Amino acid sequence: MSDLRIIDIEKKYRSAQAKDEASFLLSPVQLTIREGEFFSLLGPSGCGKTTLLKLVAGLLEADGGELWFGNENLSNVPPESRKFAMVFQQSLLFPHKTIEDNVAFGLKMQKVGKKKRLNAARSMLDHVGLSGFGRRFPEELSGGQQQRVALARALVANPRVLLMDEPFSALDPSLREEMRELLSQIQKDFRVTVLFVTHDRDEAFALSDRIAVMGEGQLRQIGSARQLYERPHNTVVASFLGLKNILSGQVTNGRFVSSDKIIDASVHHPLADGDYYMIIRPESIKAAAADQSGHVSIRGIVQEMKYVSGSYNLKVIAETQVLECVLTPFQAEQTAVGESIDLLVDMKEVWFLKE
């Protein structure tokens, strides 16, 4: 199989100036990206996503580890011979070449004849919705169109792996949405393996088969969007994914009691006694007073209400704990900032992490 295997690749940046200046360490990464998979690296700015991507591309030299594609060892293969392609945050088109020539660049480097490569370039431009733009120069295109060209340039040479470094982050939100759809479609059409870098959770969730969450030069957790969101391995991953309702407490005899005592409920899963974090997804909180079995009721005061495309995001303070929850407009209309509210949490939906 033509999987991309990253085996213990690591990289250390030495700071050029003073020794006390913090240098960056990318801890050994172990990762297998399956053929045809859309795999994302998700993490905050400066966590080493670009570094890892450049190591895979060969643009940076690794301090250790190996890179395999199928049964070919690429560790010492220069980037120009890896048959990968890359899309960067900026389109980085060559301004002195026409759009066609830009797209055909990879094929030209592979010594494909002029007629053939220009035909391939045109049909790829068709694919990204830019037929008829081939004769223009990059500066005559909008930012979104330039990024489409960059995508076409990357795909035209049938790359074994397509590397993408925050390709849409410079575009405005509606355009970003459109580009995501285009990329998703194209990835399915061409069945290309994609390694995608982003710091945008929604982007990663919308596009990826699997996601690796990164933080401070380490892979924190790998899984599908749903696995990561519903079953985060630690609080760092959880809070990076937007799960801010993290309550610390103890489990004793199958009952969880939070340290500020706002929650005292029996635990659904069998858990050994000890210190735990309970993570409540904002969507699994309802506004209701009536107690139901398996639910826990929390009373708090509404601190903030924000309307966000079709629903309300509320911040409710219960004792010292701030809870974020998502309510329907109907539920939200029953309350207001400063008023008290009864919340109901389904204990089946919460997630426990050992402290």
Add this chain to the structure above:
Amino acid sequence: MWQKSKPYLLLLPASFTIILLFFGGIFDGLLKSFGYFPAIGETGLNLTAYDRLLHSSDFWQSMALTLRVAALSSLISAIIGAFLAVALFFVNNSTKKAIPRPWQRLFQLPLTIPHLVAGYMVVLLFTQSGFVSRLLATVGWIDGITEFPVLVNDSFGWGIILTYAWKEAPFVALMLYPVLSRIHGSWSDVSRVFGAGPWQFIREVVVPVMMPAWTIATFIVFVFTFSAFEVPYLLGVTYPSVLPVYSYQLYTSGTLSDRPEALAVNMILAAITILLGLVAYYISKRWNVLKGWG
């Protein structure tokens, strides 16, 4: 009204002087080249001077020499200059420093030295009794200084070419360097990922990007060396001499009747320069010099 025209009015004295001196000079030269010379009673216009010039073998020899010297000088400085600029670019890229100061200073040095001084330096260094020749003789590479090739005041013009190459190569390099520095650092990453090795990167990106500026720089060197006087006057031979020197020789020959010819030579020089300028302009337009850099 005053507000709008004020800057122009303030510029008027300067522009007037420039226009008067430049176009006035050319116009005066043009008239005189047509035989208009009131001082000796000639007030008619004719083409005698041009006719005599175009039929004189001295003129054509001089023309051939001028073209050869200008072409070789500009070609050599273009090649060396481009090489220096690309080298500087890669040094800069690998060290990631903003500007490699010492290198830049070194390249600026020849620009600050007047042509005449550069010419004298070549004389001091490269005549048969010059520094290099003596050095080689002392070291024993050549048996005596007479074995050293005649590089100064030679009829081929090597001395002139040498001076120009030394002086203009850094000029070309410094013209190219800003253009090269606009090459996005990530372009080399892009081209590598898409399968281009270092040489292909140079061929596909570096050279095309610097081509327009390179042509223009080379052209400037050509026009300059084509019409410059002092270096060939110092380092050339009396016969054949390059056109500007030929013109000077005619003008100062003592015969007033040679003067229209001298000025005709100048007019021909000016005409060729303008023609070359137009050619360069159209070439640069066709090449989309400014495409993608807006």
